[in-house]
Amino acid sequence: MIEVKGLSHSFRVGKKGKETEVPVLKELTLKAQDEEIVSIVGRSGSGKSTLLHILAGFLQPDAGRVLVDGTDLTAMNEAQRAAFRLERFGFVFQNFQLMPGLTAYENIELPLTLKGVPAAERKRKVVELLENTGLTEISGHYPNELSGGQQQRVGIARALITEPPVIFADEPTGSLDSETEQDILNLILSLNRKYGITFVIITHDDEVAAIANRQYRMHDGELTEGGLRHVV
Ligand SMILES: Nc1ncnc2c1ncn2[C@@H]1O[C@H](COP(=O)(O)OP(=O)(O)OP(=O)(O)O)[C@@H](O)[C@H]1O
Secondary structure (H helix, E strand, C coil), rough: EEHEEEEEEEECCCCCCCCCEEEEEEEEEECCCCCCCCEEECCCCHHHHHHHHHCCCCCCEEEEEEEEEEEEEHHHHHHHHHHHHHHEEEEEECCCCCCCCCCCCHHHHHHHHCCCCHHHHHHHHHHHHHHHCCCCHHHHCCHHHHHHHHHHHHHHHHHHHHCCEEEEECCCCCCHHHHHHHHHHHHHHHHHHHHCEEEEEEEECCCCCCCCCCCEECCCEEEEEHHHHECC
């Protein structure tokens, strides 16, 4: 479970000596229970990316706490946060961020190789995940030989391969047409059900936000909880 309490952050902007403080996050409270899909919807500039960077431990807030299963991320130093992130969090990006020189298979395998997982275990895991994400047939293709939707499937599989309990997705369908968007949202829903992974989705799109069990709305750095979707 992720719990955010009293989270505030400002950026100092402008010329040296003449900087001004711009408050970006104002006393936020947020909760993401295990196995939930949580969405944070808001306009450009409302502070969503700043919040995501703090939740994932890339940025230290001015005030407040981020508790992940009771462990306070904000009390850790940078190295501790990086190690924690590697173990616990996966990331999905709007522009996929696949390695262009690696095939779909190799892109998905890469996090396991970096973790030092033995070859036989890597193969078993990648083959299984390729099947579960519908990618087996295109596993030998390079990113530029794939559609946007296929590239995002590979991006999602790569985030999943190390089995993190939480995946942060920053505008995961922002580069896709509406039909492909639906396809990727269905994949996220099915992976959430199958593996019990918590997804935290940042978006400006109300339709994307609507797949979440718990929906937050960000407006000028303030966050309000906008209702629960009851899954049947
Ligand atoms: N490193 C920074 N230094 C100064 N100001 C920043 C910095 N990062 C973000 N900001 C400012 O903080 C505010 C919120 O930005 P943020 O990127 O969090 O919004 P967002 O909702 O994610 O927008 P978008 O959807 O366009 O990515 C903006 O006014 C932005 O200019």
